[in-house]
Amino acid sequence: MNCDKCQNPAVAHLRYSDIRLCKNHFIGLTTDRIRKTINKNKFFERGDRVAVAVSGGKDSIVTLRALHDISNKRGLEIVGVTIDEGIVGYRPESIEIAEKTYKELGVDYTILTYKDRVGKSLDKIMERPDISRACEYCGVFRRRLIEDGAREMGADKIATGHNLDDEAQSIFMNYTRSEFPRIARSGPKTANKEGFIPRVKPLCNIPEKEVGLYAILKGYEIHEDECPNVANAFRLNIRDHLNLIEDKYPGFKFGIYNSAENLRSILADINIEKNTLKKCEKCGQNTSGKICKFCELKANANKE
Amino acid sequence: MNCDKCQNPAVAHLRYSDIRLCKNHFIGLTTDRIRKTINKNKFFERGDRVAVAVSGGKDSIVTLRALHDISNKRGLEIVGVTIDEGIVGYRPESIEIAEKTYKELGVDYTILTYKDRVGKSLDKIMERPDISRACEYCGVFRRRLIEDGAREMGADKIATGHNLDDEAQSIFMNYTRSEFPRIARSGPKTANKEGFIPRVKPLCNIPEKEVGLYAILKGYEIHEDECPNVANAFRLNIRDHLNLIEDKYPGFKFGIYNSAENLRSILADINIEKNTLKKCEKCGQNTSGKICKFCELKANANKE
Structure with a gap:
């Protein structure tokens, strides 16, 4: 099959809009989408120092490189924050890729370790017989360490690599767990709130597969393994079901994403945060x- | 395994609360739940004439019989409304069961047909080459005919057999399609609104499997076939996925149900109906x- 925009062979079929694209047109469309997300949501102001949370995986590498690409023109200063949870056989390789990319781009960065900041590596924490859910601990620790690293690097914004699939999964889990305050305060850009650095998600409406394809077509070096701790998580189960539904009803994940956007605008008028x-x-x-x-x-x- | 409340053999294992129950205790618990739903949501007032929408399937037969059981004590008058869509090989048998049950209970009833009220049976409508989605048409027609039948029977309330699974599926579909006004105005009891007869759902928090088991254990005659038109519906696909998630995470459907209850109370303060x-x-x-x-x-x- 050929590209719908030129006569070159198609490398991607975006089923939700039934478009086939060649390498160049797919890269162009994806780059445009990222920039539109940044513009539409007013992620940045000139002079912003933006800390990108980089694990070395496809999402964070694409985010880092996309923001670096526009940084001169937009007057942004890009820095990197990488978290070393201490997961033998998984994290060292991805940190190596993160560091190589930082150095190639000439981006300042910091690496924060669970060992220093929490007191123990995740592997050591998971040795405790009373702790079984790695993701529960790791999610809280990593989030805080990214915040700390960004603050220590003097950042005004934090950019993360969350893609459409991550967002759809979170929204779905939040819906089924009645976490409406969480939906109200999340989204592509979190509100300015004293004591927190605002977070932005430039890839929030790019499907995960497309982020991966984009990274490959651009020739980016990325870390492709999946975290060994994630195997039994609720999120993985939900991910699989959403993928199966998307497969049968293309555009389903965009539907979930858009519904949270709509709910956020409905909830914007009322304060649903009970605790000050x-x-x-x-x-x-x-x-x-x-x-x-x-x-x-x-x-x-x-x-x- | 034995019942958790007595020494008789268990017939049901409610995994979401890890309770095993014998026939009598399962029937007792389910009857109690239906009554609690009626009381908690203040479904009825003394003197209400309640039209039960009866197809002859397990949900509507259980609803009809449960309401009939309490009708004397609560001062309710029960009447029946049955819709004949005109589906050869499916509907005649279920109507026979509905009529037998009405007659056994001494309940007045009416049967409205698509042929009379719409002009054509559903089978005839589906012969049109330009109409493919039976459920889209049938849902709208059946809903209106139930309303018309109830009005013609002088009813103050309409009771339907929607169970927890029906509710969880609807809520899930409404979430993913941004149908928040629909969530706001649905729930176990719809609001009093001029021109509409309020609808109540006595089985809304009983899982589908338990409604079926209850009907069998009570010895009710029910129609067990599934509508031949439903095979490709989005709802069936969603049903299967919710069942698989429930299987792995018991209580998941209650989670979805409760989330809509919570969202409704959040939305209660704002008017999200844009159209008057x-x-x-x-x-x-x-x-x-x-x-x-x-x-x-x-x-x-x-x-x-």
């Missing part, structure tokens, strides 16, 4: 309770 | 446009 934010008694960061989730889980991970 | 209701220029019933969906599809079904 307080400061954690241990670390001083924002929390809804006395002790934040990071300090609570950190204490669990390190208790004798 | 008008009267259909053809039939005079409520509609958001000039012509209601019923009249639009009826005209399609009958055009030369």
